Structure formats: C-alpha cells, structure tokens
Amino acid sequence: MAEPPAQEPLVKEIPPKGADLSAWYTAVCIKAELVSYAPVRGCVVLRPYGFGMWENLQRELDMRFKDTGHENAYFPLLIPESLLVREAEHVEGFAPEVAWVTQGGQEKLEERLAIRPTSEVIIGVMYAKWIQSHRDLPVLINQWCNVVRWEKATRPFLRTMEFLWQEGHTAHATAEEARAETEQMLEVYRDFAENVAAIPVYAGRKSASERFPGALETFSIEALMPDGKALQSGTSHDLGQNFSRAYEITFSDADQQLKHVYTTSWGISWRMLGAVIMVHGDDRGLRIPPKLAPLEAVIVPIVKGEERAPLEKARELGKTLRAAGFRVRVDDRDRSPGFKYSDWEMRGVPVRIEIGPRDLEAGSVSLVRRDKQKGEEGSRVPVTFEALSATLREQLTSIQSSLFAQAKTFLQSHTFAPTDRATFLEECKNRAGMVDIPWCSRPQCEAGVKDQTSATTRVMRELQQPGALCVACGEPAVVNAYFAQSY
Amino acid sequence: MAEPPAQEPLVKEIPPKGADLSAWYTAVCIKAELVSYAPVRGCVVLRPYGFGMWENLQRELDMRFKDTGHENAYFPLLIPESLLVREAEHVEGFAPEVAWVTQGGQEKLEERLAIRPTSEVIIGVMYAKWIQSHRDLPVLINQWCNVVRWEKATRPFLRTMEFLWQEGHTAHATAEEARAETEQMLEVYRDFAENVAAIPVYAGRKSASERFPGALETFSIEALMPDGKALQSGTSHDLGQNFSRAYEITFSDADQQLKHVYTTSWGISWRMLGAVIMVHGDDRGLRIPPKLAPLEAVIVPIVKGEERAPLEKARELGKTLRAAGFRVRVDDRDRSPGFKYSDWEMRGVPVRIEIGPRDLEAGSVSLVRRDKQKGEEGSRVPVTFEALSATLREQLTSIQSSLFAQAKTFLQSHTFAPTDRATFLEECKNRAGMVDIPWCSRPQCEAGVKDQTSATTRVMRELQQPGALCVACGEPAVVNAYFAQSY
Numbered sequence: 021m022a023e024p025p026a027q028e029p030l031v032k033e034i035p036p037k038g039a040d041l042s043a044w045y046t047a048v049c050i051k052a053e054l055v056s057y058a059p060v061r062g063c064v065v066l067r068p069y070g071f072g073m074w075e076n077l078q079r080e081l082d083m084r085f086k087d088t089g090h091e092n093a094y095f096p097l098l099i100p101e102s103l104l105v106r107e108a109e110h111v112e113g114f115a116p117e118v119a120w121v122t123q124g125g126q127e128k129l130e131e132r133l134a135i136r137p138t139s140e141v142i143i144g145v146m147y148a149k150w151i152q153s154h155r156d157l158p159v160l161i162n163q164w165c166n167v168v169r170w171e172k173a174t175r176p177f178l179r180t181m182e183f184l185w186q187e188g189h190t191a192h193a194t195a196e197e198a199r200a201e202t203e204q205m206l207e208v209y210r211d212f213a214e215n216v217a218a219i220p221v222y223a224g225r226k227s228a229s230e231r232f233p234g235a236l237e238t239f240s241i242e243a244l245m246p247d248g249k250a251l252q253s254g255t256s257h258d259l260g261q262n263f264s265r266a267y268e269i270t271f272s273d274a275d276q277q278l279k280h281v282y283t284t285s286w287g288i289s290w291r292m293l294g295a296v297i298m299v300h301g302d303d304r305g306l307r308i309p310p311k312l313a314p315l316e317a318v319i320v321p322i323v324k325g326e327e328r329a330p331l332e333k334a335r336e337l338g339k340t341l342r343a344a345g346f347r348v349r350v351d352d353r354d355r356s357p358g359f360k361y362s363d364w365e366m367r368g369v370p371v372r373i374e375i376g377p378r379d380l381e382a383g384s385v386s387l388v389r390r391d392k393q394k395g396e397e398g399s400r401v402p403v404t405f406e407a408l409s410a411t412l413r414e415q416l417t418s419i420q421s422s423l424f425a426q427a428k429t430f431l432q433s434h435t436f437a438p439t440d441r442a443t444f445l446e447e448c449k450n451r452a453g454m455v456d457i458p459w460c461s462r463p464q465c466e467a468g469v470k471d472q473t474s475a476t477t478r479v480m481r482e483l484q485q486p487g488a489l490c491v492a493c494g495e496p497a498v499v500n501a502y503f504a505q506s507y
Numbered sequence: 508m509a510e511p512p513a514q515e516p517l518v519k520e521i522p523p524k525g526a527d528l529s530a531w532y533t534a535v536c537i538k539a540e541l542v543s544y545a546p547v548r549g550c551v552v553l554r555p556y557g558f559g560m561w562e563n564l565q566r567e568l569d570m571r572f573k574d575t576g577h578e579n580a581y582f583p584l585l586i587p588e589s590l591l592v593r594e595a596e597h598v599e600g601f602a603p604e605v606a607w608v609t610q611g612g613q614e615k616l617e618e619r620l621a622i623r624p625t626s627e628v629i630i631g632v633m634y635a636k637w638i639q640s641h642r643d644l645p646v647l648i649n650q651w652c653n654v655v656r657w658e659k660a661t662r663p664f665l666r667t668m669e670f671l672w673q674e675g676h677t678a679h680a681t682a683e684e685a686r687a688e689t690e691q692m693l694e695v696y697r698d699f700a701e702n703v704a705a706i707p708v709y710a711g712r713k714s715a716s717e718r719f720p721g722a723l724e725t726f727s728i729e730a731l732m733p734d735g736k737a738l739q740s741g742t743s744h745d746l747g748q749n750f751s752r753a754y755e756i757t758f759s760d761a762d763q764q765l766k767h768v769y770t771t772s773w774g775i776s777w778r779m780l781g782a783v784i785m786v787h788g789d790d791r792g793l794r795i796p797p798k799l800a801p802l803e804a805v806i807v808p809i810v811k812g813e814e815r816a817p818l819e820k821a822r823e824l825g826k827t828l829r830a831a832g833f834r835v836r837v838d839d840r841d842r843s844p845g846f847k848y849s850d851w852e853m854r855g856v857p858v859r860i861e862i863g864p865r866d867l868e869a870g871s872v873s874l875v876r877r878d879k880q881k882g883e884e885g886s887r888v889p890v891t892f893e894a895l896s897a898t899l900r901e902q903l904t905s906i907q908s909s910l911f912a913q914a915k916t917f918l919q920s921h922t923f924a925p926t927d928r929a930t931f932l933e934e935c936k937n938r939a940g941m942v943d944i945p946w947c948s949r950p951q952c953e954a955g956v957k958d959q960t961s962a963t964t965r966v967m968r969e970l971q972q973p974g975a976l977c978v979a980c981g982e983p984a985v986v987n988a989y990f991a992q993s994y
Binding site for chain 1: 543545546547550552554555561562579581582583584586587590602603604605606607608609610611612613614619620629632636637648652657668669671
C-alpha cells in the first residue's frame with residue numbers, strides 16, 4: 021500500500037547507467053555510502069555499508085576455503101628489499117608499484133622495506149623454514165589482508181593504491197597436486213562469482229602476456245561489464261618451482277631425496293564488489309544480490325500524523341525476522357515513505373517491506389522486489405504476517421536467481437564468435453563484449469590485436485574445432501580464446 | 508584407556524613455567540606453532556594455530572560490538588604527515604614510533620606518509636566530512652586492521668612492530684554520551700576478558716601519566732601475569748573534544764548552533780593472546796580456554812598393528828561432533844598415542860578423547876581434561892558414544908569455568924592492601940602482584956614510586972575509605988589505585 025511520493029525532495033538523482041557507466045558508477049559508490057575518497061592519493065575508505073558487502077563476501081569465501089582444507093594465518097606487512105629481489109620476473113613485475121618505508125621513528129633504515137604488493141616472497145621465506153619433510157606437505161594457508169600497489173588513478177574498488185583482498189598460498193610435493201589445487205581454487209572462485217555474487221564468468225587459462233609475474237600458468241575468472249569491457253575478478257596461479265627455487269623451499273621426500281616444493285597462489289580482492297555494482301545496478305542505483313547484501317530487507321512503516329501502530333508492528337516484525345536469521349532494518353527515520361523507498365532502492369536492498377494502517381487491518385504487508393521494474397508482474401507481493409518469514413526466504417532465493425539470470429542473458433547476448441578477421445577486429449574495437457575465436461596463441465598475434473583494438477585475450481580454453489585457423493591472423497589455431505577490452 | 512608412552516621421543520621439553528616465565532613463554536609460543544619469527548625486525552607470523560585463537564577472539568568481540576550498535580569499516584593504512592601533526596599531544600606521543608613511506612615506485616614523495624600507528628587522525632578527518640547534523644550522530648564504527656609501531660624489542664604478542672587489533676572510533680553530540688560509550692566498551696572488554704579469555708581483570712581509570720596521547724581520560728582492563736607483573740589488555744579512551752577541535756569535526760545541533768562532537772576510541776590487540784598464554788599455561792604447555800581454542804577436542808585413536816576399527820570409529824565420532832558444531836580433529840598421524848597425548852597437551856587443546864579396542868567393545872571413550880593434573884579427580888571421564896556430545900559440551904563449560912576460577916584465585920591471592928609505606932614499596936619492588944592503596948593521585952608521587960620500584964599505577968577506582976591518607980606519600984588520598992610493575 022504505497023503512499024504517493026511526498027513533497028520533500030527525493031534522494032538526489034544519479035546519472036542514467038546506460039549513458040555514462042563511469043559517471044553512474046562513481047555516483048552510486050559515493051551516494052550509497054559504499055566508499056568515500058580519503059585524503060591520501062589513490063585511497064578510499066570502505067564505509068560501513070560497503071564493508072557489510074565485504075563481510076558477506078569474506079564469510080562465503082572463507083567457508084569455501086575451510087571446506088577445501090585451508091587455514092588462515094597472518095604474515096608481515098613489510099618485506100626487506102633484499103628478499104623481494106630474488107625471483108627476477110616477480111620483482112620486475114612489481115617494482116614499479118612498490119611503496120617503500122625508509123625511516124622508522126628517528127632512524128633512517130639501512131635497508132628499505134617494501135609494503136607488500138602481494139605476499140609470495142615473505143610467505144616463501146617462511147615456508148622454507150617450516151617445510152622439512154614430505155610429511156609437512158601440503159601446506160594450505162590463506163590470509164585476509166591489505167596490500168599496497170602504487171597507482172596514479174583511483175576508481176573505487178577497481179583501482180586503488182591500497183586494497184583489501186585474500187591471498188591463498190600453498191605448497192605441494194608434486195607438480196600434479198599444485199596444478200589440481202590451482203584448478204580447485206579457480207572453481208571455488210567461479211562458484212562464488214556465479215552463486216553468491218550472481219555474476220556469470222568465463223573461467224580459464226591466461227595467455228603468456230597476461231600471466232602473474234613469476235607464475236608458470238595463471239588462471240582467472242572474467243566477468244563482462246555493461247560497457248562491453250571485461251573485469252578480471254579472481255586469479256589462481258600455478259607457480260611451479262619458480263618461487264621454491266628462488267626461496268629454497270625444499271623437502272626430503274619419501275625416497276630420501278631433497279626436492280623443491282611446487283607452490284600456488286590465488287586471490288580475490290574488493291574489486292569483485294566493483295563487478296557486483298556494475299553488473300547488477302540500474303538507473304535507480306544498486307541492486308545487491310541477497311547473499312552479499314548488508315541488509316536483505318528493510319521495513320518501511322507508513323505512518324500518518326499521530327498513528328503509531330504501523331511503526332510498532334514494523335518493529336515487532338523486524339525483531340521476528342532478525343531472530344529468524346535475516347539481515348533486516350526497520351527504517352524509523354523522520355522522513356516520508358517516498359523518500360525512504362528511493363533511498364533503499366538506490367542502496368540496492370533486495371526487498372522492501374511496506375506496512376501501513378490498511379495493511380495492519382488486513383493483517384498483511386506488501387513485499388516489494390528491487391530486482392523487478394515497477395509494475396512488473398511479481399514486483400509487489402502481499403503477504404500475511406504469519407507467512408512473512410517463509411515468503412521472504414523464497415523471494416530472496418528468487419531474487420538471487422533472477423539477478424544471475426539477467427546477467428547471464430547479457431553475457432550470452434554479448435558473446436560473439438566471428439569467423440572473419442574484419443568482424444573480429446571491429447567487435448574488439450567497439451567493445452561488443454566477449455569475442456570468442458580459435459586462436460594461434462602467439463604473443464605477436466595478441467600484441468597486434470591489442471595495437472589495433474585495445475583488446476587482449478581474457479581466458480583460453482581447449483580448441484573447439486580441431487583444425488581451425490586463428491581468426492586474428494590465419495595461422496593454425498591451438499586454443500579458443502575470449503578477447504575483450506578490459507579494466 | 509591410555510597406552511603407556513611409546514618408545515619414540517615425546518614432544519621436545521619446554522622449560523618449567525615457574526623457573527623462567529620468559530623462556531617458557533617463548534618456547535611455548537614457538538613449539539605450539541602459534542607464531543614464527545619473521546625475517547623483518549620486530550615482526551612475527553601468526554601461524555594457523557595462533558590465528559585460530561585470533562579468529563575466535565574476533566568472532567566473540569565482533570558479536571559484542573554489533574550487539575552494542577557498532578558497524579565495521581576500513582580506513583587507509585597511510586596517513587599524510589601534515590594531517591598527523593594537528594593534535595599536538597597525539598603526534599608527540601606517536602612520532603617516535605612511526606614508520607615512514609618516502610618513496611612510491613620510482614617516485615620520491617613530496618610529503619611523507621605515516622603507516623598508521625593508530626587511526627584517530629585519518630578517521631577524524633573522515634568524520635569531519637561525514638558529520639553535518641545532530642541527525643548524523645552518534646557515529647559508531649569499528650575497524651579490524653594491522654598497525655605498525657617502531658619497536659626495538661620483539662616478544663610474540665606482547666611487543667611487536669606490526670600487530671593486529673581492532674580500534675573502535677565513535678562520535679557523539681554530548682560529553683555524557685561519549686563518556687557512557689567509553690564506559691560501555693570498557694565493560695565489553697571486561698566481559699570478554701573474564702567470560703571468554705577466562706582472565707579476571709581490574710578495570711578502571713588510568714592516571715594522567717598513563718593516558719593515551721590526546722585523551723581526556725583513559726580506562727583499561729589490567730590482568731595479572733604469573734610473574735607478578737600486570738598486562739594492560741584493553742583500553743577505552745574518552746577523547747573529549749581534543750580531536751574534534753584539531754580536525755574540525757562539527758555538527759549543527761537541534762538548537763541550530765555549530766558544535767564540536769565528542770569522540771571516543773577503544774582497542775584490543777593480539778596482546779590479549781599473550782595474556783591467555785601466560786595466565787593459563789603450565790609446565791606441559793598451553794591450556795587454552797575452550798571459547799578461544801582453535802580445537803575444542805582432539806580424538807586420538809589407539810591403533811595397534813593392523814587393527815583399524817578404533818580409527819574408523821574415531822572418524823565417525825569426529826564427524827558427529829563436527830556436525831554438532833564442535834571444533835574437533837581426529838589425529839590420524841602415523842605416531843604413537845603417547846606422542847599425540849604430549850603434543851596436544853602442549854598445544855593446550857581442552858579435551859582429549861581416547862578410543863582404543865577395549866573402549867570400542869565397551870561402546871565408550873575416555874575423555875581427558877587438559878585443565879586438571881594427571882590423576883586428579885575428574886581428569887579422566889568414561890563416556891558412552893551416545894552421551895559424548897552432551898558430556899563434551901558440559902565438560903567444556905566446566906573447563907572454561909575452572910580456568911577462570913584458577914586465575915581468579917591467583918589474582919585474589921596476589922592482591923595486597925598494605926597500610927604502611929615500607930611494605931607498599933617492598934611489594935611493588937618484589938612484584939608481589941597488584942598492590943592496592945589509597946592514593947593521592949599526584950604525578951610526583953607516582954614518579955617517585957616508579958623511580959624506587961619500577962611500579963606504576965595500573966587503574967584507579969573510587970576511594971574506598973573516605974579520609975584515608977596516601978600510603979605512598981602521606982598526603983590526603985583521593986582514589987584507590989592498584990600499583991604494579993607492568994609489561
């Protein structure tokens with residue numbers, strides 16, 4: 021039973037998403053109070069509402085890490101320069117991005133300390149101490165932490181100097197086990213992206229030019245943004261023996277031989293939240309998948325004058341729903357219902373529960389879904405007080421699926437399989453979406469495509485038509501690859 | 508049904524706790540794999556077993572923060588020097604401990620960036636942006652993060668250059684609300700220390716010399732270690748308007764006046780884990796209170812030769828207990844039962860569940876409590892398979908209480924109330940424990956006691972006998988104060 025919008029001004033407009041994704045994105049991040057710019061170059065503050073999404077992401081991923089046998093630990097923030105430089109490709113890749121500590125209190129340091137841009141090095145040094153025997157393997161550790169990479173630009177979640185992430189680091193006795201771990205964690209990420217973040221992804225192996233510095237192979241999940249650019253949303257690296265040789269991580273095997281371990285690393289950062297915002301949002305603001313939503317539902321009492329009954333009932337229902345395990349808030353602010361509707365829509369709360377005097381008489385509430393358009397079938401559902409908890413659970417499940425389905429439709433309708441070079445280059449250049457071709461896998465070919473279109477390979481998979489030629493250059497194809505411009 | 512210890516060497520000895528607490532402490536921290544020294548001065552790695560304790564601490568505290576209306580957020584690690592220097596006492600207190608970033612990638616910075624030693628400054632700057640009106644108050648935010656304070660010495664948990672902690676930061680419209688918040692969080696800390704960490708504490712106000720730099724008043728909880736030294740385990744600061752004036756955090760009040768907010772901050776670090784280790788441990792190693800224990804119970808199957816039945820039953824019971832919500836591990840390592848008993852005793856797992864062939868026939872297990880001495884009544888309890896889950900829950904509750912009771916007895920028997928100056932000074936000097944006297948509260952008096960005995964005031968409370976004279980100096984007393992040497 022919605023009231024007509026009140027006279028006071030509604031939440032300030034955000035620009036239409038379709039017209040300028042970048043302006044829309046920044047406006048939504050700030051207005052929904054996900055983040056705030058900090059007075060430090062390249063840094064943002066993750067505000068409570070944004071942190072609520074991060075906590076849900078953490079809980080869901082952490083559970084999956086533990087279910088696959090991993091434990092959490094914490095390694096130091098600062099890494100002596102002499103340790104950082106031992107793996108040549110790794111240091112070359114990260115040196116331009118390192119923030120250096122040179123002074124401690126009044127003391128000028130003899131050796132500079134790097135703020136971790138990632139922790140392969142410090143963890144490798146510790147694994148060299150901890151691992152002696154094949155009985156110590158595998159080592160399966162994850163850490164949730166902050167890292168710093170010196171950046172010029174700032175875009176909330178997508179590109180910041182400091183960011184929050186998790187980084188898993190494992191050590192194994194054999195190359196096969198390390199590869200299986202790398203693939204297992206890629207699958208954990210795919211499952212999380214699709215079933216929690218409601219974002220369909222292409223998962224696969226990266227080309228040589230897109231590999232993590234120091235890795236044997238990098239795998240990633242790639243999501244498609246509404247502007248046709250891809251966002252790399254999680255990576256899993258098979259590091260082979262590159263780091264165990266550089267940091268002397270050895271073990272005596274059952275056959276008494278001293279061998280180097282095989283290591284992996286894998287990470288997801290708060291960048292994933294950027295993908296959630298861009299993929300699901302609409303002109304009214306955020307649409308957060310229920311599993312990541314800080315609030316699954318908000319209850320808006322429709323109060324006129326001195327009438328307090330709807331507010332009291334709202335509080336009672338709020339209490340009941342919280343006791344049933346829902347994340348729910350009663351909006352008892354001194355504002356009009358219209359203002360509150362717009363405000364919570366902008367913040368992307370999946371369900372709004374309205375309760376007015378007439379609802380109270382009827383013993384029911386109206387449940388309004390954020391994923392549907394106004395007036396769309398099923399966008400507004402009347403529910404009796406008794407059925408509220410069960411119906412809310414069903415509706416949240418339905419919203420989670422519906423957001424995924426919408427995103428999946430978008431990805432499918434923006435995945436192309438051109439068969440001629442001209443169409444391929446045009447689609448890459450115009451950001452048509454994910455452009456899937458049989459590919460030769462030659463770095464020169466990829467560099468040529470990049471020069472002409474700004475697109476690069478995102479992930480590769482098995483060649484779908486044996487004998488096919490590379491659509492980009494005409495040489496024999498060895499894999500299928502998705503090309504796209506990327507964030 | 509314990510086997511006699513096997514022939515293979517047991518877990519390497521740790522020195523007796525009573526003889527040299529410091530040597531015992533370090534040995535236990537390392538051997539139980541709580542921490543490892545890192546190749547960075549002053550830093551340790553929190554290993555998975557230690558991180559398991561930290562995760563339980565986080566969960567228990569975080570729940571209490573949320574129950575009292577706080578939300579989590581994340582603020583930047585790096586703070587520009589020009590911002591840090593605005594609150595004079597604060598910068599003076601922290602300047603000697605700051606690690607400075609002076610270089611980013613190839614670029615030499617125009618302004619140095621401090622790695623946060625604490626976040627009053629950066630959070631104050633953000634609150635100044637976010638808070639406009641009395642409607643925006645109170646702001647109740649907490650953050651879990653790492654901080655760096657340049658330290659020469661390293662003692663795991665107690666003194667490290669980088670450490671993990673939580674820091675709450677709140678802003679209020681009135682001095683009364685800020686004081687109430689400060690006291691509420693002190694009470695949350697006391698409750699956590701006593702009911703989760705099983706450590707009895709004295710809670711109260713700090714003297715002027717022991718205040719947080721920039722605070723109006725500091726409150727703390729103080730625990731007594733076995734060597735008679737106190738450990739400050741959590742602090743709660745009423746910052747008054749000191750930071751809101753320095754960082755211009757103002758709001759327009761209901762009366763239309765522009766006013767400065769009143770702020771608080773409060774923190775507990777991984778130092779609390781150091782207190783847990785020292786207070787509860789014994790000559791056999793750690794004794795972790797069940798609520799903080801990474802493993803509440805370990806199941807040791809007693810397997811001889813080819814007999815597999817106890818191992819299979821152990822796995823089945825492990826599965827049942829995990830499903831019932833217990834943190835439990837089945838130790839199926841290829842080691843003797845005797846080795847496993849010593850190993851898990853050293854790691855402080857509250858309950859050991861033994862299952863051998865004869866137990867299997869009898870349909871029961873033996874449940875062995877870590878908090879009791881061998882042979883002590885109730886140290887070994889036979890339990891049927893059916894009763895295991897219920898009995899384990901009871902026993903864990905009982906162990907939690909028993910560890911607290913033991914620590915409480917120690918604190919009470921090491922709290923003294925001398926009435927003459929000579930006894931007071933002697934008790935302070937000899938680390939007798941907490942020395943409680945009517946005190947004048949004069950800084951000169953406290954400095955004199957410190958010079959002669961190394962002891963300082965820990966916390967103060969209301970004067971217990973009105974009209975009493977200061978036992979330290981003979982001037983009129985205004986409070987009662989606990990004196991002790993401290994970590």
